[in-house]
Amino acid sequence: MPIDAAKALAAEPRSGEISWDRKDVQLYHLGVGAGIPATDPGELRYTLESRLHVLPSFATVAGAGSPGVISSLSMPGIEVDLARVLHGGQSLTLHRPIPVQGTATATGRIAAVYDKGKAAVLVMRTEVADAEGPLWTNDAQIFVRGEGGWGGDRGPSARSNPPSGEPDRVLDRPVREDQALLYRLSGDYNPLHADPEFAKLAGFDRPILHGLCTYGITLKAVVDTLLDGDVSRVRSYATRFAGVVYPGETLRIRAWRRQGRILVAVSAAERETPVLADTVVEHS
Template identity: 80%
Template sequence: MSIDAAQALAAGPRTVEISWSPRDVLLYHLGIGAGLPATDPGELRYTLETRLHVLPSFATVAGGGSPGVISVLSMPGVDVDLARVLHGGQSLTVHRPLPVAGTATATSRIAAVYDKGTAAVLVMRTEVADGDGPLWTDDAEVFVRGEGGWGGDRGPSARPAAPAGGPDRTVERTVREDQALLYRLSGDYNPLHADPEFAARAGFERPILHGLCTYGMTLKAVVDTLLDGDVARVRSCTTRFAGVVYPGETLRIRMWRREGGVQVTVGAVEREDAPVLTGTIVDHG
């Protein structure tokens, strides 16, 4: 098993048609914890089809899951064990508000391959457009442990400076014990998030929550807390997955306002605020 960086980068893009319905949007919102309290008007915008708007992070699962961790493994030049693969980072740019139902074309390719020494990083870029033009651009960074060291480009290392002063807002969000099982129904069936034996083989004490579930929970917290619940204000959301989340834990989400956006950190409360998401920036209008 190995990675052939030249072959992966030279491969042509893959294009598929994707579609989604209000039911898919509702299921995704429930998977990231929407609906508590169930009768709250702010939550009904995520859970009631007659009031429905779409959290931009839905783009990461639209059509059954945008190409990401698992799909990278089927790209030319990539032959690695899924147990050594982790989602390392995510960047999403929204070109216009996502419709509650749609059909679009998703074009994906490996845009970069980086050599981090002890691991390789593959960047899968997906560009999605419908009949009215571009909808979103999505970059998934996939870490493959044990595949670095060939002397390739290490890639960018700059990270946003740590926010100064106390956060403008801090909220806590509980991850339900069954949250990964519900979230995976939106299309990410990686056994790491459900099968204890596979999780142990990957080096974890038990199944972990999808990084993109934490990503969605965090973006929702920012929208609900600092953007007046207006999903259309989100322009982009970038993050690095710095640590795992176990179902049943509590996320502490700290937010700092900055010009044109919000900087966020997320920690696991029960593990002394162990970092979960870092370098998180939500740009908005």
């Protein structure tokens, strides 16, 4: 069996130094659709170095995401085919605002391995801290198709009931044809998002958008419209990837305000297909 759960969980964490600067932040922001309109004061906070703040979801790519999902798939006890890998969910906890530039230590480990029968789910946890203390914690839930069925723990069910009532905001965000090509320059070079032949091997008609790109586009829309454009108000952000997005489509983002939380559902507007579910932004 390519996944040895006991061995993966017992493996020593991997730590390494990561660093980023304003160009990394600006590139990420462009990769999640910032800069339109280019002279809008709200957009300049994402693109102009003299006004720059950091969208919290940048944490998923800071330091090229190292130790990231791809490197974690080569940890002891894990040997899988990338064509069978799908990003199932992501959660992010912010301990304080992310600086525009910095150097930190990222420590990654396999926090859980679940047996879903027809797939295995790996929870890959990355904790990042700099000289001043913890910055953020990332959990990536990775589905590996065809690797379940060994009788292991099925794990918790992350699904919840959809929000009730009319949303407080409905926002449409177009995805550019070249969005995946731009986003991948922030460090996720999985060929699923660029190579048509590889995408077909994975069962898709054409390359799909990174789930984490959709994740970033959605958080930016929420911050800009419901949190007064203040990135420092975000405390945590979690989602389940419910479907794929193709470059060129439109994201329809529905958001419901709750006390200290914003519940979000995202679909591909043209196909009326859910793409992000169980999505929650906790804020101050």
